[in-house]
Amino acid sequence: MPWSFPARLQQSLPGPSEHGPHFRPRWRFGAVTAMLLLVLGLAVSACGNEAETPNDTPGSLVVYSGRSESLVDPIIQQFKVASGIDVKVRYGGTAEMAATILEEGENSPADVFFAQDPAGLGAVAGRFAPLPESILGTVPAKYRSPEGVWVGLSGRARVTVYNTDKLSPEQLPDDIWGFTDPQWKGRIGWAPTNGSFQAMVTAMQVQWGEEKTRDWLIGIKANEPKAYSNNTSIVAAVGSGEVEVGFPNHYYLYRFLQEEGESFAARNYHFRESGPGGVMLVAGAGILETAPNRENADRFLQFMLSLVAQQYFASQTYEYPVIERVIINRLLTPLEEINAPDIDMADLDDLEGTLALLRETGILP
Amino acid sequence: MTALSLVVPSYIGGFVIVAALGPRGMFQSLLSKLFNIEHLPEIYGLPGAALTLTLLSYPYILLTVRSALWGMDPALEEASRSLGYSRWATFWKVTIPQLRPAISVGALLVGLYTLSDFGAVSLLRFDSFTRVIYLAYQSSFDRGIAAALSLLLVLVALMLLMLEAWTRGRSRYYRSDSGSPRALRPIALGVWRWPALAFCGVVVILALALPMAVLGYWMVRGMQAGQSLDLAWTPMMNSIYVSGLAAVITVAASVPVAVLAVRYPSRLSGFVERSAYIGFALPGIVVSLGLVFFGVRYAPLLYQTLMMLVIAYVILLLPQAIGAVKSSFLQVSPRMEEAALSLGRRPMQIMVRVTLPLIRTGMLAGAGLMFLTAMKELPATLLLSPIGFKTLATTIWSATEEAFFTRAATSAILLVLVSSVPMAFLTLRESGRKG
Numbered sequence: 001m002p003w004s005f006p007a008r009l010q011q012s013l014p015g016p017s018e019h020g021p022h023f024r025p026r027w028r029f030g031a032v033t034a035m036l037l038l039v040l041g042l043a044v045s046a047c048g049n050e051a052e053t054p055n056d057t058p059g060s061l062v063v064y065s066g067r068s069e070s071l072v073d074p075i076i077q078q079f080k081v082a083s084g085i086d087v088k089v090r091y092g093g094t095a096e097m098a099a100t101i102l103e104e105g106e107n108s109p110a111d112v113f114f115a116q117d118p119a120g121l122g123a124v125a126g127r128f129a130p131l132p133e134s135i136l137g138t139v140p141a142k143y144r145s146p147e148g149v150w151v152g153l154s155g156r157a158r159v160t161v162y163n164t165d166k167l168s169p170e171q172l173p174d175d176i177w178g179f180t181d182p183q184w185k186g187r188i189g190w191a192p193t194n195g196s197f198q199a200m201v202t203a204m205q206v207q208w209g210e211e212k213t214r215d216w217l218i219g220i221k222a223n224e225p226k227a228y229s230n231n232t233s234i235v236a237a238v239g240s241g242e243v244e245v246g247f248p249n250h251y252y253l254y255r256f257l258q259e260e261g262e263s264f265a266a267r268n269y270h271f272r273e274s275g276p277g278g279v280m281l282v283a284g285a286g287i288l289e290t291a292p293n294r295e296n297a298d299r300f301l302q303f304m305l306s307l308v309a310q311q312y313f314a315s316q317t318y319e320y321p322v323i324e325r326v327i328i329n330r331l332l333t334p335l336e337e338i339n340a341p342d343i344d345m346a347d348l349d350d351l352e353g354t355l356a357l358l359r360e361t362g363i364l365p
Numbered sequence: 366m367t368a369l370s371l372v373v374p375s376y377i378g379g380f381v382i383v384a385a386l387g388p389r390g391m392f393q394s395l396l397s398k399l400f401n402i403e404h405l406p407e408i409y410g411l412p413g414a415a416l417t418l419t420l421l422s423y424p425y426i427l428l429t430v431r432s433a434l435w436g437m438d439p440a441l442e443e444a445s446r447s448l449g450y451s452r453w454a455t456f457w458k459v460t461i462p463q464l465r466p467a468i469s470v471g472a473l474l475v476g477l478y479t480l481s482d483f484g485a486v487s488l489l490r491f492d493s494f495t496r497v498i499y500l501a502y503q504s505s506f507d508r509g510i511a512a513a514l515s516l517l518l519v520l521v522a523l524m525l526l527m528l529e530a531w532t533r534g535r536s537r538y539y540r541s542d543s544g545s546p547r548a549l550r551p552i553a554l555g556v557w558r559w560p561a562l563a564f565c566g567v568v569v570i571l572a573l574a575l576p577m578a579v580l581g582y583w584m585v586r587g588m589q590a591g592q593s594l595d596l597a598w599t600p601m602m603n604s605i606y607v608s609g610l611a612a613v614i615t616v617a618a619s620v621p622v623a624v625l626a627v628r629y630p631s632r633l634s635g636f637v638e639r640s641a642y643i644g645f646a647l648p649g650i651v652v653s654l655g656l657v658f659f660g661v662r663y664a665p666l667l668y669q670t671l672m673m674l675v676i677a678y679v680i681l682l683l684p685q686a687i688g689a690v691k692s693s694f695l696q697v698s699p700r701m702e703e704a705a706l707s708l709g710r711r712p713m714q715i716m717v718r719v720t721l722p723l724i725r726t727g728m729l730a731g732a733g734l735m736f737l738t739a740m741k742e743l744p745a746t747l748l749l750s751p752i753g754f755k756t757l758a759t760t761i762w763s764a765t766e767e768a769f770f771t772r773a774a775t776s777a778i779l780l781v782l783v784s785s786v787p788m789a790f791l792t793l794r795e796s797g798r799k800g
Contacts, residue, residue: 062752068763068766068767069755069763070763070764070766070767070769070772071767088752088753089752089753090747090748090752090753091747091759091763092747092748093503093747093766095502095503096502096650096744096747096748099502099508099650099654100654100657100748102508103508103654103657103658103661104657104658104661105661107661107662107665108661109668109669109752193487193500193503195503226409226490227490228490229487229488229490230766232765232766232767232768233380233383233488235768236384236768237387237389240387240389240390241389242387242388242389252767252768255767255768255769256768258590258591258592259583259586259587259590259592259768259769259770259771260586260590261586261589261590364500365492365496365497365500
């Protein structure tokens with residue numbers, strides 16, 4: 001019983017009286033300083049456990065990935081084995097990783113930034129170094145930056161996902177404009193804060209012009225869509241019947257089919273008419289101008305554009321390849337049938353206009 | 366065990382609440398089969414966000430109040446009873462005022478946590494201020510706006526802090542006379558046992574059983590659909606290691622702050638204590654990016670090391686430990702220390718042999734809180750950990766991002782199970798002391 005110690009002492013005291021003021025400073029300095037020293041000691045001992053990993057050792061590579069570990073780790077491991085390079089990856093959201101690179105500035109330990117979308121790449125474009133022709137030449141011009149500082153590595157199509165219990169594809173409109181019809185009131189789910197959605201709205205401005213894009217936003221808003229936080233939540237909500245249609249990227253559906261089986265009550269629908277609602281977006285990467293391991297970074301991008309890696313994306317992550325001669329997963333709609341419009345990714349990397357429009361229409365706060 | 370919901374990351378908590386109680390959630394499909402009920406009360410917006418955050422953060426109050434209850438002297442209540450107050454009156458006039466610092470510190474933590482939360486509000490579609498800050502980062506990659514908005518958040522946090530100081534007042538919470546506090550005696554609840562049990566039951570079901578059931582369901586469903594179960598052992602060990610380290614260091618760091626705040630109340634000590642709370646009110650991403658900026662320039666040796674991560678945890682989570690330690694410190698009479706001093710003990714000896722044992726419950730509660738919240742911490746872990754360092758929280762996040770529910774569920778269940786070990790230890794220790 002820890003209590004008894006001071007209590008026993010109290011009996012020998014004259015009574016609870018005020019003590020002399022000269023005790024207090026000693027108490028303060030002795031005890032508080034000691035505690036601080038203890039904290040420092042713990043801190044230093046924790047530091048000692050940490051092995052230093054200098055970045056300039058030959059044979060290493062640091063990748064900042066805004067793409068999820070679940071999707072890209074297998075192929076990065078393959079690169080590691082094939083090249084013998086010690087690849088280290090930091091995973092996070094694309095926006096967080098971009099912000100980190102910008103905060104780090106000149107001192108960034110990163111070689112490669114692997115981003116989820118063109119906007120993420122555009123945000124750090126000023127920090128990228130030009131890529132060699134051996135990399136740029138592999139990818140169609142519309143899937144890379146015009147300044148040659150980043151390349152697309154895999155494609156993801158914008159689609160409509162619909163609930164199969166309530167709708168059949170014939171009931172869906174030919175293009176995304178059709179959803180402004182009042183009959184869709186209360187039946188739509190979307191994710192206005194999501195980067196891919198915003199890229200689609202940018203694509204609308206490229207193809208339709210600002211006026212029609214604003215009308216589309218106003219039209220959909222009038223149909224009282226439910227706003228979800230991301231693509232996953234949209235597909236989940238369509239599958240459970242919370243809403244009947246939603247606008248995500250195409251590959252989320254296949255994750256749900258894997259998790260829940262064929263009975264999952266949602267499928268993808270590619271618009272019959274080519275338009276911004278079916279735009280093909282890319283995830284891509286660039287090399288930082290401060291990259292400590294420039295050569296390895298080049299090799300990394302070359303590998304990601306090789307047949308092996310592209311085949312991995314096409315069959316394992318249900319994405320579309322950016323090079324030819326790749327066989328896509330049998331569940332995917334063939335590239336020729338998805339009616340993707342011809343839009344340069346480079347036109348989609350500036351978000352300001354889209355964000356202004358989304359704020360103006362009251363869709364974003 | 367009821368404190369365990371603290372370890373559930375809010376983006377999982379939010380997702381689970383939607384999956385279970387959403388308009389077409391599991392609860393609704395059950396009801397529609399049984400009673401043909403088609404509509405549930407709306408879960409999206411304020412009600413759902415409030416429910417989720419309440420469930421996830423009530424352990425802040427539970428843990429601090431519980432440790433204060435253990436440290437309370439039963440003689441006060443007995444005196445009140447012997448002077449003719451009924452049990453109710455005693456509860457209101459003696460017990461509650463005694464618990465006031467613990468309650469207000471707990472409430473402060475809940476308030477600040479809620480201010481900083483992003484995951485639950487975005488999944489439950491409630492436009493909180495944090496959400497706007499995240500949008501500034503996420504869509505426009507605009508760190509300037511985000512930083513400016515964060516400063517506003519700091520102002521709100523300061524207001525909460527002032528409110529807390531005002532509630533606590535200037536009272537004393539230690540016994541002033543001589544005599545030794547005795548062990549607490551359990552109160553027989555009689556018939557009231559049942560409503561009390563029912564209330565605790567509902568809380569536990571909502572806060573813990575419900576998420577666990579949904580997670581279990583995801584796991585089973587994924588296995589049936591042919592997903593493999595891979596247990597995240599390395600991330601688990603990493604989580605335990607770094608959270609444990611952070612818990613120890615933070616509690617050690619919180620004692621001097623609590624000493625200053627309680628024994629030497631002044632403008633300066635008040636400022637030191639309050640400033641520690643700011644980190645907790647800010648969204649983790651804001652603090653983490655600040656540390657990225659600082660670390661890469663001024664502490665390149667520490668940058669992206671385990672130490673950096675622990676420092677980030679301390680900055681983000683320190684107020685939890687301070688709150689718990691301080692509220693039990695308030696119950697310690699300075700006479701104890703003075704007595705020891707007058708008997709010729711040196712200050713350091715007094716600290717170790719008198720003060721620290723007396724605030725042990727608070728330190729343990731603080732360590733518990735720290736451990737649980739460090740286990741689930743995400744933004745700082747993503748940005749500041751040694752590269753390639755994975756914890757359970759990052760594994761769960763990475764899996765939910767891309768709808769790998771089976772993997773998310775196994776890791777989340779692992780997270781709750783692992784966290785229950787130190788919680789069980791803490792609870793058992795406390796109950797053991799009672800006898």
